[in-house]
Amino acid sequence: MPRKYLIETFGCQMNIHDSERMAGLLEQAGYEPTADDRDADVIVINTCSVRERAEEKLFTRLGEIRQMAAEDGTRPVVAVTGCVAQQEGSRILQRSKAVDLIVGTQNLKRLPMLVDAALERPASARTGTTIAIDPVDDVSFPLGIARRSDPVKAYVTIIEGCNEFCAFCVVPYTRGHERMRPVADVLADARHAVATGAREVQLLGQIVNHYQAPDDPSCDFAALLERLNGIDGLTRIRFASPHPRHVTPRMIAAMRDLPAVCRHLHLPVQSGSTRVLAAMRRRHTREQYLELVARLRQAMPDIALSTDMIVGFPGETEADFADTLSLAAAVRYHSMFSFKYSERPNTLALKRMPEDVLEEEKTRRIVALQSLQKSIQGALFAESLGRTFDVLVDSRSRRRDWELSGRTSGNTVVNFSGEPDWIGRTVPVRITAANPNSLRGEATPLDSGSTGPYV
Numbered sequence: 042m043p044r045k046y047l048i049e050t051f052g053c054q055m056n057i058h059d060s061e062r063m064a065g066l067l068e069q070a071g072y073e074p075t076a077d078d079r080d081a082d083v084i085v086i087n088t089c090s091v092r093e094r095a096e097e098k099l100f101t102r103l104g105e106i107r108q109m110a111a112e113d114g115t116r117p118v119v120a121v122t123g124c125v126a127q128q129e130g131s132r133i134l135q136r137s138k139a140v141d142l143i144v145g146t147q148n149l150k151r152l153p154m155l156v157d158a159a160l161e162r163p164a165s166a167r168t169g170t171t172i173a174i175d176p177v178d179d180v181s182f183p184l185g186i187a188r189r190s191d192p193v194k195a196y197v198t199i200i201e202g203c204n205e206f207c208a209f210c211v212v213p214y215t216r217g218h219e220r221m222r223p224v225a226d227v228l229a230d231a232r233h234a235v236a237t238g239a240r241e242v243q244l245l246g247q248i249v250n251h252y253q254a255p256d257d258p259s260c261d262f263a264a265l266l267e268r269l270n271g272i273d274g275l276t277r278i279r280f281a282s283p284h285p286r287h288v289t290p291r292m293i294a295a296m297r298d299l300p301a302v303c304r305h306l307h308l309p310v311q312s313g314s315t316r317v318l319a320a321m322r323r324r325h326t327r328e329q330y331l332e333l334v335a336r337l338r339q340a341m342p343d344i345a346l347s348t349d350m351i352v353g354f355p356g357e358t359e360a361d362f363a364d365t366l367s368l369a370a371a372v373r374y375h376s377m378f379s380f381k382y383s384e385r386p387n388t389l390a391l392k393r394m395p396e397d398v399l400e401e402e403k404t405r406r407i408v409a410l411q412s413l414q415k416s417i418q419g420a421l422f423a424e425s426l427g428r429t430f431d432v433l434v435d436s437r438s439r440r441r442d443w444e445l446s447g448r449t450s451g452n453t454v455v456n457f458s459g460e461p462d463w464i465g466r467t468v469p470v471r472i473t474a475a476n477p478n479s480l481r482g483e484a485t486p487l488d489s490g491s492t493g494p495y496v
């Protein structure tokens with residue numbers, strides 16, 4: 042019988058795509074997927090370490106696996122991969138005896154070989170026997186290896202690692218220094234995704250708009266968008282996450298002029314206070330950020346902006362937080378990911394900036410920020426009532442089996458009635474209701490001269 046694997050993923054889009062790659066590598070090596078952890082010969086937990094809670098989630102899950110093994114008398118190979126694996130290494134074994142393999146972010150291609158070797162050992166002799174966290178500069182993966190989890194959207198990595206070293210961020214320490222993928226590989230990956238059914242490509246990189254092709258000096262991020270826009274069958278191009286200081290006039294022009302590039306920009310600011318931004322090592326000011334927002338909206342009045350915010354960073358005063366609230370009110374983000382600051386291993390903030398904002402105060406500030414964002418988002422959604430948007434249908438609605446769900450170019454979720462075979466098509470939808478986190482609408486007929494129901 043073929044051996045079976047189960048991959049559980051915590052964290053961001055990069056982790057999701059890493060899991061897709063690991064799934065493809067394991068299947069290439071003869072393993073079959075399973076959704077039942079009691080049926081799995083191999084359990085891979087792909088981890089995130091951006092927030093402390095994600096690490097605790099890992100150890101809670103490892104405890105469950107160990108209990109399951111004790112009850113069943115079975116012992117699957119357990120591999121911890123991703124950022125926590127890279128960050129903690131052998132220290133994971135001090136908290137859990139359920140782990141056989143620790144595979145860091147730069148060694149994922151070795152996973153099938155390491156799993157094979159572990160399965161050859163008796164269960165009692167393999168715990169913690171392999172720790173693969175050495176840095177590797179090679180960012181290549183075999184073309185088409187990813188087992189994509191989304192039938193409509195495909196992730197395509199263009200940059201691994203980060204050189205920014207923001208004071209709060211653990212990513213440079215878990216994913217290594219910045220390495221660019223060749224543009225030839227990126228385009229081949231995107232073409233393969235489209236050829237196998239994807240209609241949207243989302244480019245991934247910690248600072249995605251810092252891209253410079255190592256195999257073509259003329260290809261910066263704007264040029265990459267231009268080349269991707271020329272791929273037949275590619276309906277939409279998204280990317281995450283850019284850095285404000287690398288948003289160039291060429292990038293703005295590409296977003297404005299290229300039909301496939303979505304009118305949505307996730308533009309992390311982290312704080313509305315110039316003083317806090319300097320402490321965070323963000324390398325832009327509040328004024329520079331607002332000026333950039335103005336230039337973006339002048340070029341694309343309909344652009345939807347989203348962001349990341351941190352409250353309670355060391356040294357943040359009430360006046361600093363007031364600056365964050367006023368910036369959020371001025372920009373009017375369509376969505377926001379907001380967090381209370383938490384210390385992360387190895388970061389400059391941990392080493393040099395002791396926490397001085399009480400947890401109760403962090404909670405008060407995050408509640409106030411999220412309340413403001415909720416009111417802004419509600420007002421923006423209400424402005425959509427009666428308008429018609431092109432919606433790329435990507436799934437059935439989570440709430441009703443007979444409904445479909447998709448996203449506008451501005452990345453807003455829209456639910457509406459339709460046919461299952463519309464998934465993967467772009468449908469014009471008139472908005473009839475605004476909910477707190479999504480819109481509801483009705484699919485509208487196209488002109489009588491149209492050749493199909495929907496494109």
